[in-house]
Amino acid sequence: MSAITTPDEAARAAFRQAAARAAQGTLPASPASVGLLGEKTLHRAVKLFLEPDEALHEQKIGPYVADILNGQGAFEIQTRGFYRLGKKLPSLLALTPVTVVYPLPRLKWLVWVDPKTGEASPRRRSGKTYGPLDALPELFWLAGCLSDPRLAVRLIFIDLVEIRLLDGWGNGGKRGSSRADRIPLELSGDIALCSPGDYAAAFLPGLPSPFTAKDLQKAGRLSPRGAASALRVLLAAGVVRQEGKCGRAFLYIPVSPPPAQFPAETGCKPETNLLK
Secondary structure (H helix, E strand, O other): OOOOEOOOHHHHHHHHHHHHHHHHOOOOOOOOOHHHOOOOHHHHHHHHHHOOOHHHEEEEEOOEEEEEEEOOEEEEEOOOOHHHHOOHHHHHHOOOOEEEEEEEEEEEEEEEEOOOOOOEOOOEEOOOOOOHHHHHHHHHHHHHHOOOOOEEEEEEEEEEEEEEEOOOOEOOOOEOOEEEEEEEEEEEEEEEEOOHHHHHHHHOOOOOOOEOHHHHHHHHOOOHHHHHHHHHHHHHOOOEEEEEEEOOEEEEEEOOOOOOOOOOOOOOOOOHHHHO
């Protein structure tokens, strides 16, 4: 079973090198690489860290383009918006093993930029720290594919600087502002999610037993909708089960020990024309 792993110095050095390359904005030889259109620094840095050989980036597989395609299979790096994998992921899994990589901030510093003048504020540390539970709402979109043995999920925690534009409507332009970019600084943690035991080790510590959706919401500082999505992931992974009610709230308890395999799911279906 795996919880968050602290990277060794070799991994940290490799990530710093990848981040430096990403910041330089060096492009591959092929201008037809569609994934580079509007690519952000964080996404590019993680891609270079996972696979330094840019010839293996943006590879066509079926009707889709994978961020990386190498001897280990396909890698999809999602910084947000996992719903976009809805059709793509089942189709990729029908053809090759897939690792979905989710980079998350561990520590974050903020820089505010005036979009009219370009003036930037001094770097300031954000008061929020991030952990594994922050990932669960997005993983909701993968829940139907967890039972596919060719799927692996990897959470990478990164210390970074977030650059935001003062283009909002309140609080000096900060409320409703736009995120311009995220600049990675340091690799600070890594979680591999390949089995129900991995999910239990990563997400259940700190939760009471039994717990409610509100307990999960509080522990992860999630929205009510985010907590509901997080519960769907834990149930799909087979690491919790519903056990009675407290008033109107359902109670959930950890499955101990966690199952050796994910429960069978039927929601991860490829486009049939890819298999012909």
